[in-house]
Amino acid sequence: MSDIVLETRGLTKRYGGVHALEDADFILRAGEHVAVVGDNGAGKSTFVRQVTAVEQKTSGQIFFDGREVEFADPLAAREAGIETVFQTLALADDLDVPSNLFLGRELFKWRFGPFSWLDRKAMRDRTLEALKTTAVKIPNVDNPIRNMSGGQRQCVSIARTAAFASKLVIMDEPTAALGVQETAQVENIIRGLKERGIPMILISHNLRQVFDLVDRIVVFRRGRIVASLNRDETDGNDIVSYITGVKGGADVADA
Amino acid sequence: MAQTTHGLGGLKYDPTKRTRAAEWNVFFALLLIVFIFEVLNRLNGSSFLFNMRDNVDAIFNKQRLDIMILQVAITGIIAIGVTQVIILGGIDLSSGSLVGATAMIVMSFAQTALVNGNPNPKAIFGDWAMDLPVIVPIVVGMGCGVLAGVVNGLLIAYTRIPPFIATLGMMVTARGVARWWSNGQPVSFPTESYSHLSNGDILGTLTFGALPWPGQNPAVVFVVLAILFHVLMTRTVYGKRSYAIGSNEAAARMSGINVDRHKVLVYTIAGCLAAVAAILLTSKNLTAQAGMGVMYELDAIAMAVIGGISLSGGRGSILGTVLGAMIFSTIISGFTSIRLDAYYQEMVKGAIIVAAVVLDQWRQRQRARG
Numbered sequence: 001m002s003d004i005v006l007e008t009r010g011l012t013k014r015y016g017g018v019h020a021l022e023d024a025d026f027i028l029r030a031g032e033h034v035a036v037v038g039d040n041g042a043g044k045s046t047f048v049r050q051v052t053a054v055e056q057k058t059s060g061q062i063f064f065d066g067r068e069v070e071f072a073d074p075l076a077a078r079e080a081g082i083e084t085v086f087q088t089l090a091l092a093d094d095l096d097v098p099s100n101l102f103l104g105r106e107l108f109k110w111r112f113g114p115f116s117w118l119d120r121k122a123m124r125d126r127t128l129e130a131l132k133t134t135a136v137k138i139p140n141v142d143n144p145i146r147n148m149s150g151g152q153r154q155c156v157s158i159a160r161t162a163a164f165a166s167k168l169v170i171m172d173e174p175t176a177a178l179g180v181q182e183t184a185q186v187e188n189i190i191r192g193l194k195e196r197g198i199p200m201i202l203i204s205h206n207l208r209q210v211f212d213l214v215d216r217i218v219v220f221r222r223g224r225i226v227a228s229l230n231r232d233e234t235d236g237n238d239i240v241s242y243i244t245g246v247k248g249g250a251d252v253a254d255a
Numbered sequence: 256m257a258q259t260t261h262g263l264g265g266l267k268y269d270p271t272k273r274t275r276a277a278e279w280n281v282f283f284a285l286l287l288i289v290f291i292f293e294v295l296n297r298l299n300g301s302s303f304l305f306n307m308r309d310n311v312d313a314i315f316n317k318q319r320l321d322i323m324i325l326q327v328a329i330t331g332i333i334a335i336g337v338t339q340v341i342i343l344g345g346i347d348l349s350s351g352s353l354v355g356a357t358a359m360i361v362m363s364f365a366q367t368a369l370v371n372g373n374p375n376p377k378a379i380f381g382d383w384a385m386d387l388p389v390i391v392p393i394v395v396g397m398g399c400g401v402l403a404g405v406v407n408g409l410l411i412a413y414t415r416i417p418p419f420i421a422t423l424g425m426m427v428t429a430r431g432v433a434r435w436w437s438n439g440q441p442v443s444f445p446t447e448s449y450s451h452l453s454n455g456d457i458l459g460t461l462t463f464g465a466l467p468w469p470g471q472n473p474a475v476v477f478v479v480l481a482i483l484f485h486v487l488m489t490r491t492v493y494g495k496r497s498y499a500i501g502s503n504e505a506a507a508r509m510s511g512i513n514v515d516r517h518k519v520l521v522y523t524i525a526g527c528l529a530a531v532a533a534i535l536l537t538s539k540n541l542t543a544q545a546g547m548g549v550m551y552e553l554d555a556i557a558m559a560v561i562g563g564i565s566l567s568g569g570r571g572s573i574l575g576t577v578l579g580a581m582i583f584s585t586i587i588s589g590f591t592s593i594r595l596d597a598y599y600q601e602m603v604k605g606a607i608i609v610a611a612v613v614l615d616q617w618r619q620r621q622r623a624r625g
């Protein structure tokens with residue numbers, strides 16, 4: 001099928017004896033927004049780290065954009081078009097907002113290997129543009145982000161992802177540490193991605209948010225995918241019973 | 256009042272406040288310290304900065320300033336490298352020993368065959384190594400710096416030995432090389448062209464005599480290198496990567512920066528700068544001994560710390576270190592000027608380093624509290 005953006009087959013990750021992710025079959029289709037839910041330690045972040053090649057999988061296959069991929073590192077995944085907001089913030093606190101947005105993909109005036117000359121104005125302009133389209137308010141982008149609130153820092157991280165989003169966006173608990181207002185802002189960014197037709201995997205504990213935003217909900221439990229349910233055919237109680245293992249203990253649903 | 260936004264955990268953030276460049280504080284501290292020593296000297300009827308002798312026609316105390324400038328220049332060149340390493344989140348303890356080893360090796364390629372008509376008292380190699388063109392010792396010296404820096408960098412980046420341990424090993428090894436090479440004797444009497452590296456007048460030559468500054472080439476080199484690396488650290492991706500790695504190495508890695516390769520590059524540059532210092536020092540002194548550069552690594556680290564660098568990485572600047580170097584040298588010369596015993600000077604030096612680190616920790620806690 002050609003409308004499949006991301007597919008994993010038998011994706012497995014073990015840390016020594018810990019089976020963090022077992023035999024995960026997962027499918028994401030074009031334009032689709034899917035939520036991944038599950039208890040703490042269910043393997044959600046582990047799943048993200050395998051797909052984005054932050055870690056190397058123990059076994060299984062990953063298909064992206066119509067072909068099997070073996071990303072060597074996170075940069076390779078990003079260059080293939082996967083933008084990710086990791087659960088632990090991947091920001092450099094001592095750098096300002098443009099430097100963080102363009103970390104690892106700076107714009108240059110001229111290139112000379114590691115001494116390439118930065119195009120600081122272009123990066124600043126495009127940062128302001130990106131923040132505008134995402135409606136994120138950062139008062140002064142030239143300050144190091146160390147001095148910003150948790151919410152603002154998370155917004156920088158999300159703005160970075162949204163600004164560079166091309167083929168797939170993954171967000172691992174993007175609103176876990178945010179206040180009400182900031183959460184609403186992030187949710188708006190996610191809606192914007194949906195409108196732009198960019199597919200997304202959203203990891204969240206917030207079921208209200210999940211039902212508000214996504215098309216389909218995939219439940220992880222103890223390293224396994226135990227359910228994949230269309231939003232319109234399920235409800236909060238149903239999801240919770242999968243998360244807690246009341247349902248789906250034996251017959252594992254296909255993702 | 257400025258508008259403040261509140262984030263999670265009551266973190267306050269004032270959007271209108273731009274942090275004043277920390278270097279200003281260091282600069283004011285420098286002025287203050289100079290002023291204090293001037294006052295202390297005046298109490299004895301002498302002066303710290305100014306010429307007080309009637310038989311000399313000069314405004315400033317040239318003798319003292321020359322010593323200070325040379326000290327700032329030589330150790331400052333090392334400190335420029337150390338600064339980059341610390342910003343990267345590392346440390347380099349090997350630079351002082353590297354100066355010693357490089358000095359010994361370089362001088363044995365810079366020797367002249369005849370000293371006042373007599374053969375050179377200690378010829379390390381045979382006749383073939385006498386009176387070589389000046390480029391030979393320079394290339395050999397830079398080779399030493401590159402070698403030591405690359406080894407430091409490879410150990411730290413790829414075997415994941417903590418920088419403290421890796422460069423401590425290099426510190427001991429390089430000093431051993433210096434001792435072995437010298438075998439207890441200094442190597443002296445370089446060629447004229449080699450001695451000209453430090454004792455010539457490059458500024459005067461380059462300005463066609465408009466700005467003569469004989470014997471201060473190390474200071475000229477120091478200024479040029481400081482400007483060069485200031486630009487590299489602030490305007491090129493080299494600096495951006497260094498600050499990013501020092502700030503959050505995991506994030507830098509995830510962003511696709513080749514962290515390991517960059518570390519090797521930075522440690523190599525630090526090694527090269529130590530080698531430059533060794534060349535200028537031997538050229539200035541016309542001799543090399545195995546004990547050259549002892550404790551220079553700590554002086555260089557002290558200069559960086561006084562200049563406002565954070566030992567946990569990610570913060571600091573070349574400009575800060577330049578100012579820190581000037582403060583450091585002012586304090587040492589200041590204590591000499593008020594005839595404080597050398598032993599006390601060492602103790603004071605130690606206290607300054609500790610105080611600067613404590614100040615840095617305190618600043619960080621303040622910042623964390625918001």
Ligand SMILES: Nc1ncnc2c1ncn2[C@@H]1O[C@H](COP(=O)(O)OP(=O)(O)O)[C@@H](O)[C@H]1O
Nearest residue numbers: 015018020038039040041042043044045046047
């Ligand atoms: N680097 C690691 N080493 C060992 N165990 C790990 C590591 N990372 C995660 N785990 C384990 O894998 C399991 C899944 O973790 P994680 O994917 O972070 O869960 P989630 O994101 O769903 O809360 C947990 O039991 C966790 O302790």
Ligand SMILES: [Mg+2]
Nearest residue numbers: 044045046087
């Ligand atoms: Mg997680």
